Amino acid sequence: MTDRIVGIDLGTTNSLVAFMQGDRPVVIPGADGVNLVPSVVALDDKDQIIVGNAARKYLIETPERAVYSIKRLMGRGIEDIQQELKLFPFRLADDLQTGEVLRIRLGERTFTPPEISAFVLRQLKRNADRFFNAPVTKAVITVPAYFNDAQRQATKDAGRIAGLEVLRLVNEPTAASLAYGLDKKQNGIVAVYDLGGGTFDISILKLHDGIFEVVATNGDTHLGGDDIDNLLITIALDDIRGDMGLDVSRDGEAVATIRKAVIEAKIALSSQPATTLEVELPGGKHYLRKIAREQFEQLIQPIIDRTVGPCKQALKDAGLKPEQIDEVVLVGGSTRIPKVRVLVEAMFQRKPHTDLNPDEVVALGAAVQANILSGGSEATENMLLLDVTPLSLGIEVAGGVTDKIILRNSTIPASATQHYTTQVDGQTNVAIHVLQGERELAKDCRSLARFELKGIPSMPAGIPRVEVKFLIDANGILHVSAREQRSGKEAEIEVQPSYGLTDEQVESMILDSFDSAEEDFRERQVIEARNEAGTILAALEKGKRSPAWGQLTSAEKKRIAKLEKALNEVKSEDDYQAIRTAIDALNQGTMRLAELMMDSAVSTALKGKTMDQADMGEGPDAPHPVAKAEFE
Ligand code: ADP
Ligand code: MG
Numbered sequence: 001m002t003d004r005i006v007g008i009d010l011g012t013t014n015s016l017v018a019f020m021q022g023d024r025p026v027v028i029p030g031a032d033g034v035n036l037v038p039s040v041v042a043l044d045d046k047d048q049i050i051v052g053n054a055a056r057k058y059l060i061e062t063p064e065r066a067v068y069s070i071k072r073l074m075g076r077g078i079e080d081i082q083q084e085l086k087l088f089p090f091r092l093a094d095d096l097q098t099g100e101v102l103r104i105r106l107g108e109r110t111f112t113p114p115e116i117s118a119f120v121l122r123q124l125k126r127n128a129d130r131f132f133n134a135p136v137t138k139a140v141i142t143v144p145a146y147f148n149d150a151q152r153q154a155t156k157d158a159g160r161i162a163g164l165e166v167l168r169l170v171n172e173p174t175a176a177s178l179a180y181g182l183d184k185k186q187n188g189i190v191a192v193y194d195l196g197g198g199t200f201d202i203s204i205l206k207l208h209d210g211i212f213e214v215v216a217t218n219g220d221t222h223l224g225g226d227d228i229d230n231l232l233i234t235i236a237l238d239d240i241r242g243d244m245g246l247d248v249s250r251d252g253e254a255v256a257t258i259r260k261a262v263i264e265a266k267i268a269l270s271s272q273p274a275t276t277l278e279v280e281l282p283g284g285k286h287y288l289r290k291i292a293r294e295q296f297e298q299l300i301q302p303i304i305d306r307t308v309g310p311c312k313q314a315l316k317d318a319g320l321k322p323e324q325i326d327e328v329v330l331v332g333g334s335t336r337i338p339k340v341r342v343l344v345e346a347m348f349q350r351k352p353h354t355d356l357n358p359d360e361v362v363a364l365g366a367a368v369q370a371n372i373l374s375g376g377s378e379a380t381e382n383m384l385l386l387d388v389t390p391l392s393l394g395i396e397v398a399g400g401v402t403d404k405i406i407l408r409n410s411t412i413p414a415s416a417t418q419h420y421t422t423q424v425d426g427q428t429n430v431a432i433h434v435l436q437g438e439r440e441l442a443k444d445c446r447s448l449a450r451f452e453l454k455g456i457p458s459m460p461a462g463i464p465r466v467e468v469k470f471l472i473d474a475n476g477i478l479h480v481s482a483r484e485q486r487s488g489k490e491a492e493i494e495v496q497p498s499y500g501l502t503d504e505q506v507e508s509m510i511l512d513s514f515d516s517a518e519e520d521f522r523e524r525q526v527i528e529a530r531n532e533a534g535t536i537l538a539a540l541e542k543g544k545r546s547p548a549w550g551q552l553t554s555a556e557k558k559r560i561a562k563l564e565k566a567l568n569e570v571k572s573e574d575d576y577q578a579i580r581t582a583i584d585a586l587n588q589g590t591m592r593l594a595e596l597m598m599d600s601a602v603s604t605a606l607k608g609k610t611m612d613q614a615d616m617g618e619g620p621d622a623p624h625p626v627a628k629a630e631f632e
Pocket of ligand 1: 010011012013014015195196197198199224225226263266267268270331332333334335336337358359
């Protein structure tokens, strides 16, 4: 079979690949016979990439050459990850610019999070290739229900970089319910409780006539077994400081050793009433501590209690009471903890399903989904899958307000249309700022993308009729289009994540060796920075010819001249960071000029001229966002 599609659970802690054998999904083991591939990537001393179990020893021996929990950084920007930087030993490249894709340092080399995830995916692909004795090129990959657009895009990018065509991204809880074959029940309500290493998800699924519908999702992207590990590490470090007078909290190797020991102790306590935490410290000292399960349960209670709020919220969103839940599915390695099972049972007032291995169930479900996509077997033929979008999507309207177009928990694929107009007379461009989140103000939501609809014929404010259409495809990727209906002008984008990789960046990562891809990337950065410098310098020339220029003080003009000269000097050099710094400085320095130009353009328009006649041009000012339309 050439068109074999595998199902992949790309986990924070562990990853797996599975496929459909007859009518039963099975996990494909690695060469070592183990199903779970730890999501750990390291560079050995010859700069070869090592993945999985073999990479784990590097976390301890050469932590500066290894990385784990990379899923936490997928599709995220530097300002999103301050928490992770405190909790995890991620080493970022030190020349990162704001808005640039993150890069993680392994030894002397740097990689983006999708590249690191791609190493894990390649390992899974190798395992599958070996298993089938033929290359596998197509996959379904699962993501937490809470992943936003940027995180989903980054996951798709990782697949492509690894040489896999990603046919579908599936929410992990949806996959789990498929693995349990709960569709055969025909009707009922299912709660999927997923407590893994790094994320917590709760999903409420409704089954009608054998069809799944996710009616609500909630969760916490910062909750899982890692939190338990970190708590135990903190306690151990305090103990070591208090009892032994030794501060090893800054000793990466010692902390990694402690991490390994506490995870072993935690796992032991899931099946036995007590264990001993044992760590060999630098200088040959030993740290020993007996832990009883009861004591462990008390310690972790506040962590596992944090799953209660999201569960209640999901039930509320679904309009259901706990007693209306018919089935509860446990997912994630941390649900092996007996106390977690007790909590889940109490919350939903019924015994959860535990027949399948909780850390394999998502990959098994991904394999079921893969089978559906490949034409399926009789077992899955008529199964329809519905997912929901976890966060509301909308655009910014006049006054910096969020206008929601698709509400959270809408079933996807989904589409919706809203009408807007201009807020200024003669406005020929409108800015469409795409937002994700529940907050009222645009600044409090996540910015997904910006684009402009240009070339609207000059009309008084309130007359243009701008139709904005949102479409979320089956992968949860958003497509936005805007059309001015009187003139037929159109603009359209597939929403690229704010911190994502461009298509070109992904292509180059696929085609080139990682070394030359880095060079390419740098080269492109230089070209892009130079282009941007050209644009801002041209805009400045225009500004100097505008009446607004005369309103600047001579000190302001002098400062601008200095910044302009600085940019001109670095522009032709190969240092894109220097160019970017100079661009930012000039942007900052010309802020007031831009404001003055905007003011004069607006007042010219008010005096009866249109915006086209006023010298707005492509000055360093942005067009206005759309205004809410009165008409419908
Ligand atoms: P993820 O989906 O985040 O990759 P997994 O579902 O593989 O995570 O779960 C990994 C987490 O489960 C880790 O924090 C691991 O320590 C924890 N875990 C695995 N087995 C056990 C166990 N027997 N008892 C308690 N925790 C466990
Ligand atoms: Mg998981």
